[in-house]
Amino acid sequence: MEPLFNSLEYLFNYWPMTLLFVGVAFGIVVGSIPGLTTTMLITLTLPLTFFMESVDAITLLIGMYVGGISGSQVAATLLRMPGTPASIMTTFDGYPMSQQGKSERALGLGITASFVGGIVSWAFLAILSPPLAKLALTFGPWEYFTMVLMALVMLASLSQGSLIKGLIAACLGMMVHLPGVDPSIGQMRLTFGFENLESGLSLMPVLIGAFAVSQIFKDIINIDAKPPAVSVGRKGMFLNVADIKKHGVNFIRSSIVGTWIGILPGIGANIAAMLSYSAAKSSSKTPEKFGTGHEAGVVAAETANNASIGGALIPLITMGIPGSVVDAILIGALIIHNLEPGPLLFTTNPEIAYGIISAYLIGNIIMFGIMMFAVVHIAKVLYVPRAYLMAAIIMFCVIGVFAVGNSFFDVWVMMIFGVVGFIMGQVKMPLGPFVIGFVLSPIAETQLRSGLMATEGSIMPLFTRPFAATFFAISVVSLLWPLYSDWKKAKAKKASTAVE
């Protein structure tokens, strides 16, 4: 417990606390604006963190993560435009509540639910992470390889679009990481004669291009869209004891669902909210009310999407495996700061591992305070003129990427990946597996090759080592289940057509 208290004590210093506050506040504001995502904000902030101490940088980014996911409920509730995909489920009941003149109540429920979800998942994060990191220390190359495989396959099968498109995105992400020095033996490969490719493609231009640039040019298409005017007061935002009792079971169930979904590699807050919403609906005595402005729907969605952050941080700090796309970017941030994400983080850099845990806790408390007291003003952010916002973001993309490597090659790469991201969006190919494939590709390759070297080419450890076999089995099931389910649906459809 001592390292945790030490990191909490450090957080209460002026500078880290300011960064955390700024991070949460920025996250909330950006999360509130439809079209601007948490991923985009964190990606764009990464270049600025080079000049900070690693702990401070991570503190800032965690603050943004918490703020961004929570802030997205504002537009979802008031305008039925989820600020980020994490709040899609909130629109189902939050917006109807708002239409019924209960905006404050919907926001109050959502903010409290976000806070409860965050605190419960923090408890899981703080309790489970140290022993899990110890367990992960016993993992060898086969366990790591199969874990990466599991992350990619699960993300591909559960993210937006089809499984096939998800798998293509993951393969593409891995391929993009190939140019440059082979991480196992140092052999130069796939540079196509370009000197700039010898050091490979950097994380930042690829990330900023795929997430920020593609999103900006997509948003510019609808730049004339103006949200309808909505006014929000403060009355009725705070919940009383009766409210807490009424939604208690939903709070706890959704927190557990959210944390669990977050822990599963590669699956983000949107899936957590979706599953939690379904669980709340199926266990409700009045399921027909869901979707019509039912309080339980808002609670389920908002509790789970925030709880998934804490859950997703568990595999990140214990094994170096991202629980979501934002976590993949956080892994990138750790690497950029010369830190090795994974079980050794607790022994080599405990201030970072425990710093993440502490920042998540305090970030949630700050988020609750800011959202409860400032949501009236935050709602006004929705009406910021898009033209100025977009122009500023493009400028920051260009300067930010240039600043990382002092190279215009990176800026051109960013623009290319902006186009790639845009095209992927147009054909509904998910970006999540692409980014996670890009980040995890070197781990997968290095671990597989080390494993094969140790076993002289045998793949038997995939079946004989308990953890590796379990991860491998989950990967196979995750891959085959959607195909089986599609086949079953097609068969049923054929049968019903034959009967008709």
Add this chain to the structure above:
Amino acid sequence: MQNQVNPKYEIALSIGLIVFSIIVYYFSLDLPEPEYEPLGSAALPQGLAVIMSLLSFVIIYKAIPRLKTYEAVVDPNPEVMPRPMLSIVIFILTLIFIGVLDFGILSFMPAGILYLSVIGYLMTNRDLKKLPYVIGFSVILTVTSFYIFTKLFYIDLP
């Protein structure tokens, strides 16, 4: 259905991915045979290229039957007119801005102010009344960014 992707786009992208896979596979043929371990440097690129090609073929196979049945749903009275051309023009202007900086034609300050003013003017529907605000915004943003990055972060902007 509105949320369905145009199969022509899927086929075009899949063909592009297959071509990309072939290029990756072809260039990885030159890599040396494995010497110290069983896989070697070429295994991953070749494996990924094969998997990606196969998956792309599946997309094409699934998209072809939809070519005849697909109908794009266009909203006859959209609330806001989409402006794809504006997006393309701003993309091209961004490329020009980066090129101008990369080839040293202009330094960051004038290029930034000019670029932001032009794209701001275009994004505010070429409203001349808003132009002074756009120019003011461009000057403030460019000058502030320049000083933050050069004085605070010690980045040499061109």
